[in-house]
Amino acid sequence: MFWSRKPKITKPQALAAKPLQLAKCTVTEAPDGGAQLKVPIQPSRIAGRLFRVPEGTTKTFELEAIGYSVWKQCDGKTSVQQIIRRLSKQYNISLREMEVSTVAFLQTLVRKGLIGMAMPDASPDKE
Amino acid sequence: MIIAWQGWRLEVPDRWGPVRVEGDADAGYLLMADLHRPRLGMRWKVAGGKRFKAEVAVTAAVRQEVGQLAAQDARPLSMDGGNWQAPLLYEDDEPPGRDICVAYSLTSGRIIELVYHAHHRDRVLTQRLLPTLVDTSRSEVWEWSIFDLSCRTPSGMVMAKHRLNAGDLSLSFTHKDGSAVTVRQLAMAKLALQRRPMERWIAEQAAWHGKQFKFGSSPVESEGEPKRVRQQVVRRRRYGWAWWLAKGYTVLARHDQERDRLVIVDATDEALASELMDTVGWASTKQTKGSMESMDTEED
Numbered sequence A: 001m002f003w004s005r006k007p008k009i010t011k012p013q014a015l016a017a018k019p020l021q022l023a024k025c026t027v028t029e030a031p032d033g034g035a036q037l038k039v040p041i042q043p044s045r046i047a048g049r050l051f052r053v054p055e056g057t058t059k060t061f062e063l064e065a066i067g068y069s070v071w072k073q074c075d076g077k078t079s080v081q082q083i084i085r086r087l088s089k090q091y092n093i094s095l096r097e098m099e100v101s102t103v104a105f106l107q108t109l110v111r112k113g114l115i116g117m118a119m120p121d122a123s124p125d126k127e
Numbered sequence B: 001m002i003i004a005w006q007g008w009r010l011e012v013p014d015r016w017g018p019v020r021v022e023g024d025a026d027a028g029y030l031l032m033a034d035l036h037r038p039r040l041g042m043r044w045k046v047a048g049g050k051r052f053k054a055e056v057a058v059t060a061a062v063r064q065e066v067g068q069l070a071a072q073d074a075r076p077l078s079m080d081g082g083n084w085q086a087p088l089l090y091e092d093d094e095p096p097g098r099d100i101c102v103a104y105s106l107t108s109g110r111i112i113e114l115v116y117h118a119h120h121r122d123r124v125l126t127q128r129l130l131p132t133l134v135d136t137s138r139s140e141v142w143e144w145s146i147f148d149l150s151c152r153t154p155s156g157m158v159m160a161k162h163r164l165n166a167g168d169l170s171l172s173f174t175h176k177d178g179s180a181v182t183v184r185q186l187a188m189a190k191l192a193l194q195r196r197p198m199e200r201w202i203a204e205q206a207a208w209h210g211k212q213f214k215f216g217s218s219p220v221e222s223e224g225e226p227k228r229v230r231q232q233v234v235r236r237r238r239y240g241w242a243w244w245l246a247k248g249y250t251v252l253a254r255h256d257q258e259r260d261r262l263v264i265v266d267a268t269d270e271a272l273a274s275e276l277m278d279t280v281g282w283a284s285t286k287q288t289k290g291s292m293e294s295m296d297t298e299e300d
Helices: A011-016 A045-051 A065-073 A082-092 A097-111 B054-066 B126-134 B189-195 B196-208 B271-278 B293-297
Strands: A019-021 A026-029 A035-042 A058-063 A117-118 B003-005 B008-011 B017-023 B027-033 B038-046 B084-090 B097-105 B111-118 B144-145 B149-153 B158-165 B168-174 B180-187 B213-215 B228-235 B246-257 B259-268
Touching: A011 A082, A019 A082, A019 A097, A035 A065, A058 A065, A065 A097, A065 B271, A082 A097, A097 A117, A097 B017, B003 B027, B008 B038, B008 B054, B008 B126, B017 B158, B054 B084, B054 B097, B054 B111, B084 B144, B084 B246, B097 B126, B111 B126, B126 B189, B144 B158, B144 B168, B149 B180, B149 B271, B180 B196, B180 B271, B189 B196, B189 B259, B196 B213, B196 B228, B196 B246, B246 B271, B259 B271
Parallel strands: none
Antiparallel strands: A019 A117, A026 A035, A035 A058, B003 B008, B003 B144, B017 B027, B027 B038, B038 B111, B084 B097, B097 B111, B144 B149, B158 B168, B168 B180, B180 B259, B213 B228, B228 B246, B246 B259
16 A cells, blocks of 8 residues: 555544643743743755745744633643533533534644644543 | 423433534434433424324334334333323343334424433433423423523524534524524623623624614613613615515623623514523523432443
């Protein structure tokens, strides 16, 4: 095979995954509870030569209060499920609503390269 | 948690939430799930006719759900607290599987089917869920409760559309006489109001009606408790010929401090908007805990 298929992940496995901060960033907390994350840009070898990205270039991500609290919980120890339950309790929102919004937010963070997911080697039925 | 939808009402554990909602009052399907798996499916369908027999229709519904062989194991059930006819119960011998209860409601003339996804052998369907099932006829006031948005609509109003986004829920209803009402509820109202003042939320709601409408006056805050902001939206003069459009709308907005929700109601009639606003949150104030909490711990 010339290509490799993405491994299939079940929903319980995805919920048991533990998000972990990948980027080493400087955090500036805002008075409203949010924060600014400054992440250094590391261009690939070709992009670095082509565009001559200067050293010390950073990219800033602005998170509002809830987003920042999710970011803080991405410590590699707390599972997605735990984050959802905590937020649901804290903001008095149903689990389903919180699940949808938290998962979407975590997916955005993964896409931006800010976090990674540590997958547990769990059986599908394990809760 | 109470789920009330299209005339029926059911009490389910707080951890369960709707993940799929389809259909209207005549026929539809609602699936509830927790974080891990589907838990309960509700199916309803209007049944009737000259040669209609509840027993035959109920048996056919069971057969369709579990197949011919398994349907033979279904047994009659006695259901209290309702006007039910020919209820049948099928319980899977070897869970994980599905437990099914089908009954014909004389109140609304619909066949109502509950499909409980049993993970292990328990009596959740018969002992916890079925006793809380209530069906209402179209001539009564209908209760609505989904996620944490709940309201009561006057008789004769039907759901026109629903938008159930996480943290932003809205239900729209219409009546044959042309009146219409929309209820919108935003979670984390404090945050929402920090970003955008109440007036701008109202303006956004008013914009849903399209360019044919404009603000009639500046928003007025009521003096009594709970405080509400009222805004009139009127049809533009150049659309005076558009007879099918409402003459105007009244938008009412309230910050429910206790639940931290921003509730916006807009209706063709101010009395209707006010009446509906009073009923928003009925399911949250009602004491629904106790039995359902114990059910949660029992299962997980």
